[in-house]
Amino acid sequence: MQKLAAKHGPAPFAPHPFPERSPYGVLLSSIVGQQLSGKAADTIWQRLSSRFALEPEVLWQARTEDLRAVGLSNAKARYVQDLSRFALEGGLLGIETQTDEEIIRHLTQVKGIGVWTVQMFLMFGLGRPDVWPVLDLGIRKGAQKLYGISERQALEELGERFRPYRSHAAWYLWRVLEP
Structure with missing residues (x-):
């Protein structure tokens, strides 16, 4: 995860700046x-x-x-x-x-x-920093690639490691899938 953060910079959620949208x-x-x-x-x-x-x-x-x-x-x-x-x-x-x-x-x-x-x-x-969308296919694929897990229970447990910044972790898991 540290390598992804270094490569992609800060995730666009609080406490980092994020675009306000209606x-x-x-x-x-x-x-x-x-x-x-x-x-x-x-x-x-x-x-x-x-x-x-x-x-x-x-x-x-x-x-x-x-x-x-x-x-x-x-x-x-x-x-x-x-x-x-x-x-x-x-x-x-x-x-x-x-x-x-x-x-x-x-x-x-x-x-x-x-x-x-x-x-x-x-x-x-809303830029919320602690959302963990375990049903998202990209999250499951990213976690499989990075951590070797894709089952919902294992993903829930993984998410606990990143609380209160699970949105950030999710964003980096999506980055894992980029070419």
Whole structure:
């Protein structure tokens, strides 16, 4: 892990500086990119952002067929609209003050947002330093390559070594997989 930190520099989570992003934008991007390659997700994101203002009011009122026209599936179009409704109802206000567990319970009420999506939001949207997404395939592959483990229980135990900076360790495990 020390070699990875030396090679890649500090992970982009607290206490290091991290880019502040709107909760709505981060979650919207996560929904668009779910189960897609980075290139496909980027293409759909570019189409979406060139056709619509990426604001809850706009996307909540967008017709499903118009969202489909930019490349979203029926399900993702509904997820985008449900997230937009949730945001318009105030569901994202003050979210940064909640605990990780509260945020997971709160955001998984939105269709299309599961625990993994919320964990990515906690890390890359809020810069939380101690998130350990053991169900993430990249984490499992990185841990297998670096430590020879991939089973959930072993990953949970490994994560305890890095508490309270498990997000940092996860970020370095993803770096292990880069060419």
